[in-house]
């Protein structure tokens with residue numbers, strides 16, 4: 016569904032490229048997390064998915080359409096919705112349902128269809144009860160969910176989140192992640208850039224970036240085997256993974272599948288009961 020083929024991107028005046036020879040393929044319905052230290056190229060990568068940036072070298076194709084093809088760019092933008100860090104910059108009106116309706120209205124969609132889309136979008140992010148609430152009464156997490164509802168009302172097939180949870184408190188982050196996981200379950204292809212490693216353990220794949228390159232790409236269990244490499248890249252693996260590794264060094268036979276507290280409890284309890 017998304018394909019990066021030897022993509023290099025050089026910002027004007029920058030010393031080194033922000034992306035260097037990136038190859039990445041994301042299949043329909045996949046939930047892929049992108050992690051990496053500040054400046055590793057995550058946002059530059061995300062902006063290539065809907066043609067906000069075009070490769071200096073190489074090609075990005077979305078559903079078979081190259082982003083460099085001007086005739087396809089509108090179609091690509093309809094397929095790819097992007098949510099950014101600050102929800103305040105993404106909301107344009109004062110009332111929740113008006114905000115969600117804003118995008119479809121601009122596309123000239125008929126009012127009945129807009130009503131259906133707004134209702135469905137609010138339901139998918141769990142914000143139906145807030146339809147007529149003033150946007151400024153919402154918490155950061157709720158605003159981000161409304162921003163995503165506004166994207167969903169445009170019926171994209173791919174959702175790109177660029178550190179969309181970065182400005183939220185832990186409960187807002189948890190709600191947003193739950194929302195994104197539910198969208199993925201319903202078939203949405205998701206590319207989620209995040210600085211929170213714990214958010215990636217439930218994804219299909221984790222892509223780790225460093226200095227404009229992909230240094231790891233695999234299932235969470237595969238990627239979190241490489242805790243030393245992650246630490247060298249200034250990334251902190253999830254707490255549970257660090258605890259798992261400490262327990263292993265003490266002799267507990269825990270598998271690579273241990274990524275969350277629940278999985279740790281499941282494998283550790285039988286080991287403890289034999290003592």
Ligand SMILES: Nc1ncnc2c1ncn2[C@@H]1O[C@H](COP(=O)(O)OP(=O)(O)O)[C@@H](O)[C@H]1O
Nearest residue numbers: 026029033051052053054055056057058059060
């Ligand atoms: N508009 C820009 N002009 C020049 N360099 C930029 C610009 N935006 C980002 N960069 C540089 O490109 C590299 C990758 O940035 P970015 O994609 O924003 O990384 P990340 O999202 O992982 O923090 C960094 O070295 C950054 O300084």
Ligand SMILES: [Mg+2]
Nearest residue numbers: 057058059178
């Ligand atoms: Mg960024």
